[in-house]
Amino acid sequence: MSLSMTLHHRTSLRQTVQQSFTMAYRGLLKFRRNPEQLFDVTLQPTLFTLMFTYIFGGAISGDAEHYLPIIIPGVLMQTVITASVATGVQLREDMDKGVFDRFRTLPIARIAPLAGALMADTVRYTIATLVTFVVGYAMGYRPQGGLGDVALAGLLVIVCAFAISWIFAFFGVIARTATSVQGISMLILFPLTFLSNAFVPVNTMPKWLQWFANANPLSHLISAVRELTNSGQIGDEFAISLFAAAVIILLFAPLAVRMYMRKA
Amino acid sequence: MSATAYPGLVTSARRAPSHNDVAIQTQGLVKQFGSHRAVDGIDLTVQTGTVFGVLGPNGAGKTTTVRMLATLLRPDGGRARIFGHDVVKEEHVVRQLIGVTGQYASVDETLSALENLIIFARLLGFSRPAAKRKATELLEQFGLVEAAKRPLKHFSGGMRRRLDLAASLIATPPLIFLDEPTTGLDPRSRAQVWDTIRRLVREGTTVLLTTQYLDEADQLADRIAVIDRGRVIAEGTADELKASVGQSSLHLRLADPEDGARAQAIVARVLRSEATFSPEGKRLVMPVSDPSRIADLLVALKENDVDIVEFSMQKPTLDEVFLALTGHEATPSSEVEDSKGVEQP
Ligand SMILES: Nc1ncnc2c1ncn2[C@@H]1O[C@H](COP(=O)(O)OP(=O)(O)OP(=O)(O)O)[C@@H](O)[C@H]1O
Ligand SMILES: [Mg+2]
Numbered sequence: 001m002s003l004s005m006t007l008h009h010r011t012s013l014r015q016t017v018q019q020s021f022t023m024a025y026r027g028l029l030k031f032r033r034n035p036e037q038l039f040d041v042t043l044q045p046t047l048f049t050l051m052f053t054y055i056f057g058g059a060i061s062g063d064a065e066h067y068l069p070i071i072i073p074g075v076l077m078q079t080v081i082t083a084s085v086a087t088g089v090q091l092r093e094d095m096d097k098g099v100f101d102r103f104r105t106l107p108i109a110r111i112a113p114l115a116g117a118l119m120a121d122t123v124r125y126t127i128a129t130l131v132t133f134v135v136g137y138a139m140g141y142r143p144q145g146g147l148g149d150v151a152l153a154g155l156l157v158i159v160c161a162f163a164i165s166w167i168f169a170f171f172g173v174i175a176r177t178a179t180s181v182q183g184i185s186m187l188i189l190f191p192l193t194f195l196s197n198a199f200v201p202v203n204t205m206p207k208w209l210q211w212f213a214n215a216n217p218l219s220h221l222i223s224a225v226r227e228l229t230n231s232g233q234i235g236d237e238f239a240i241s242l243f244a245a246a247v248i249i250l251l252f253a254p255l256a257v258r259m260y261m262r263k264a
Numbered sequence: 265m266s267a268t269a270y271p272g273l274v275t276s277a278r279r280a281p282s283h284n285d286v287a288i289q290t291q292g293l294v295k296q297f298g299s300h301r302a303v304d305g306i307d308l309t310v311q312t313g314t315v316f317g318v319l320g321p322n323g324a325g326k327t328t329t330v331r332m333l334a335t336l337l338r339p340d341g342g343r344a345r346i347f348g349h350d351v352v353k354e355e356h357v358v359r360q361l362i363g364v365t366g367q368y369a370s371v372d373e374t375l376s377a378l379e380n381l382i383i384f385a386r387l388l389g390f391s392r393p394a395a396k397r398k399a400t401e402l403l404e405q406f407g408l409v410e411a412a413k414r415p416l417k418h419f420s421g422g423m424r425r426r427l428d429l430a431a432s433l434i435a436t437p438p439l440i441f442l443d444e445p446t447t448g449l450d451p452r453s454r455a456q457v458w459d460t461i462r463r464l465v466r467e468g469t470t471v472l473l474t475t476q477y478l479d480e481a482d483q484l485a486d487r488i489a490v491i492d493r494g495r496v497i498a499e500g501t502a503d504e505l506k507a508s509v510g511q512s513s514l515h516l517r518l519a520d521p522e523d524g525a526r527a528q529a530i531v532a533r534v535l536r537s538e539a540t541f542s543p544e545g546k547r548l549v550m551p552v553s554d555p556s557r558i559a560d561l562l563v564a565l566k567e568n569d570v571d572i573v574e575f576s577m578q579k580p581t582l583d584e585v586f587l588a589l590t591g592h593e594a595t596p597s598s599e600v601e602d603s604k605g606v607e608q609p
Contacts, residue, residue: 105335
């Protein structure tokens with residue numbers, strides 16, 4: 001055996017990207033083997049759209065049909081964020097398996113196993129987005145923005161969910177068990193999704209809550225989606241959402257990778 | 265390994281020193297878990313192209329040592345170099361030089377054998393067709409072709425083990441770590457793994473393997489380190505080790521347990537060694553340093569009317585090795601040479 005191989009002190013950018021895609025491919029293969037991993041992104045949007053529309057619709061908008069343009073973006077956001085919590089939980093479970101030991105001994109970029117898992121999960125967010133819009137359409141939701149704008153809104157949601165999933169990936173890396181990831185994440189998820197403009201107009205809340213709901217980045221995301229789907233507008237809310245997504249990735253991706261390396 | 269397309273991003277590319285004849289060198293390696301020192305100052309030197317066996321009982325610190333050498337655990341003290349590269353400071357370089365088969369299977373349960381190998385190969389920089397080719401080749405080599413497409417959940421322990429070994433060989437690394445590669449395997453699978461290890465060594469790979477079986481270390485390893493409670497208590501070739509522990513032992517079963525004490529006295533006189541007698545089994549066991557004296561012993565027993573129903577010679581077992589080596593607390597490794605004294609106090 002010749003020892004004349006060329007050794008490198010780190011991976012190149014191109015190798016890092018290729019390795020992340022390989023890890024994403026692994027994630028997709030797992031979906032194919034365990035289709036039950038896709039239950040939450042198909043059942044939850046269906047159930048929530050039906051429930052919220054018929055329970056709150058009359059009280060908030062007079063009838064269900066007029067509530068749909070408000071609630072569809074809300075349910076969409078909630079479903080996708082819940083799915084991104086599952087990303088962190090599954091990452092924790094995955095990391096406890098022996099195969100992660102092998103990934104750690106391979107000369108690959110440390111971010112690749114994390115980035116790949118998160119990239120594969122954008123497929124789940126896409127399914128959730130499609131299901132929500134289709135169920136809404138079946139219930140009479142007719143977005144004024146047209147198909148192109150709806151698609152763009154969907155894309156925005158998926159990009160933001162990918163960004164947010166880095167937060168839960170970080171919890172996944174630092175937590176001891178998958179259940180504790182679930183626990184911490186839900187504690188954050190509930191206030192963040194309900195203290196927003198997702199389900200009810202913010203001006204019906206007490207003043208101090210209004211302040212929080214208006215500052216909540218998720219409110220901006222939902223507003224951006226509503227503007228796009230209901231009137232085909234791309235405005236400040238769109239830009240704010242993308243900016244928030246970028247900040248989250250820049251903050252949590254390095255944190256998650258660093259903690260992942262420390263555990264190794 | 266493919267060369268990078270962006271040489272500018274590589275801080276410094278080096279050639280592994282092919283003249284480097286030390287594959288592994290550790291100095292005072294320490295790992296502490298809470299107040300427990302799992303590895304307590306281990307010094308090892310493994311020459312390139314050899315098989316080095318690390319022998320030790322449960323909890324001795326074998327896995328912890330291997331995990332530190334394989335960059336999976338950070339040492340709390342001391343240092344370790346792989347072909348001259350520090351396992352902490354140059355972990356990325358070290359990872360290009362090693363293949364690891366851990367004690368517990370490190371393959372993906374939900375995927376098939378083929379998918380597993382293709383993914384590892386892609387991560388190592390193989391192109392898609394090259395990854396497929398390499399995976400198929402390894403599956404053939406390890407007799408896993410028929411099961412290649414089935415999820416590993418349905419694999420037997422031996423098949424999983426072989427796949428794990430195959431996965432460590434994708435990049436043909438110059439150094440392979442095998443942590444208890446044959447524990448839990450049936451004799452046929454064990455023989456297959458042994459053959460693979462021998463083939464690797466013929467091709468020039470350096471192998472560090474841990475085991476609980478003296479026999480396995482004996483069969484495969486050029487040098488053996490015995491570790492216990494995180495320390496090296498003996499090191500040498502298999503022959504040196506066995507000689508230091510004492511020799512084979514002679515087992516006799518007596519027809520009449522009443523003869524026990526008398527037989528012991530005869531053994532003491534003829535072999536000049538002390539026999540232990542267990543009346544339940546009517547069994548007399550004694551170390552034998554000079555097998556040519558056995559005939560004398562049998563004759564002497566016959567003359568004294570001690571009847572024997574069974575007779576066998578046994579090589580030292582690992583139990584005996586450990587008993588001999590760890591018989592007293594914290595044996596310094598220098599005492600190994602005279603640990604014959606343990607056998608004949
Ligand atoms: N992650 C850990 N946390 C705490 N203690 C640990 C950890 N890993 C190992 N130990 C302890 O360190 C000691 C050495 O363990 P190690 O797994 O290295 O032994 P071993 O020689 O590989 O044993 P075996 O033959 O059972 O595989 C044991 O006492 C074990 O309980
Ligand atoms: Mg072990």
